[in-house]
Amino acid sequence: MLFDFTQEQLMIRDMVRDFTAKEVEPRDKWMDENGFDHELHKKLCNAGLMGVHLPEQYGGADGDAITSAIVIHELAKGSASTALFVDAHWLAADIILYHGTEEQKSKYLPMAAAGKIFAFGLTESSAGSDAAGIKSQAVKDGDTWVLNGGKAWITNSGVADVYIILAKTQPELGNKGISAFIVEEGTEGLKIGKKEDKMGMRGTCTTELSFDNIRLPASAMVGAENSGFKIAMMALDGARISVGAIAAGLAEHAMTIAKHYANERTTFGKPIAKHQGIMFKFADMAAHIEATTLMTYNVARMKAEGKRHTLEAAMAKLFGSEMCTKTCMECIQVLGGYGYSKEYHVERLARDAKLLEIGEGTSEILRMLIGATILAK
Secondary structure: OOOOOOHHHHHHHHHHHHHHHHHHHHHHHHHHHHOOOHHHHHHHHHOOOOOOOOOHHHOOOOOOHHHHHHHHHHHHOOOHHHHHHHHHHHHHHHHHHHHOOHHHHHHHHHHHHHOOOEEEEOOEOOEOOOHHHOOOEEEEEOOEEEEEEEEEEEEOOOOOOEEEEEEEOOHHHHHHHEEEEEEEOOOOOEEEEEEOOOOOOOOOOEEEEEEEEEEEEHHHEEOOOOOHHHHHHHHHHHHHHHHHHHHHHHHHHHHHHHHHHHHHOEEOOEEHHHOHHHHHHHHHHHHHHHHHHHHHHHHHHHHHOOOOOHHHHHHHHHHHHHHHHHHHHHHHHHHHHHHHOHHHOHHHHHHHHHHOOOOOOOHHHHHHHHHHHHHHO
């Protein structure tokens, strides 16, 4: 890949690559069958990966957006679930990093760096793509806010220690009347609901949340009152970079399995890798993975340089997610009947891949965003 990393970034890449090979990939099948891996979480903490992107003053490693993309990319080569878990944790912590008060940063960012798990709560059962349609409300009562409502499909919910929750504080203002709040696990009125039995990404914990008259101090609000929607959209720009990185890593994982099989499986007296039809599949897959990788790191560079990257992040996420699903299906085709078997892992990767086209903005929503932006220029 033609992209210049610093020596420090190369060291982190090699460290995460080695960690993934030894600790992450061997656990991916177990997580698919059993769910969230608490022991692997401890190892991620010990490796310093939970807060690698946070400033050193809060216990992090001061990594920039490129470093963050490297970590997610390498983790996804062994387990998309693990990469998604870390990404969701970072997404929530970043809201405090970029929009929190110094008091909030000093309290919560060291927790995030040390491994306390964070989660971001925007989606509701009736408000997914239409994020402005959320129904959760926070009503001011003296010096406190009273939160009621619920969330759905929240990654890391059920294992999280800290939640960033979006709720309407002035419903009549639509998306301009939404605010963000910090809600800690164990807060009275916070209830963990049904755990979702998902098709893929089964190594992450995903549940419903409900809020029953949760009383929050004024200090629990992140950012200015009614600025929550803007905060959420900015956070999703960063998360879409991570989805591009997950897509590139997951697709490479699938292609690596298929490549080994293609070089070992023989038909008509030679390895199937020597058949033109198979060669063409690998040529297309490799080109598309490389394109996704370059797009993703380019957006990460833009973010690191402080440049607006909403359009480019949406493009990387859209292209990468659809590429990943297609690549996994092609790898199943290369393996034939074995590709349909859980023994060869590719079917699991295909199940994991599909979420990338749904979470952090569906392909349909992203096409609307990209198209509208391009046509307005």
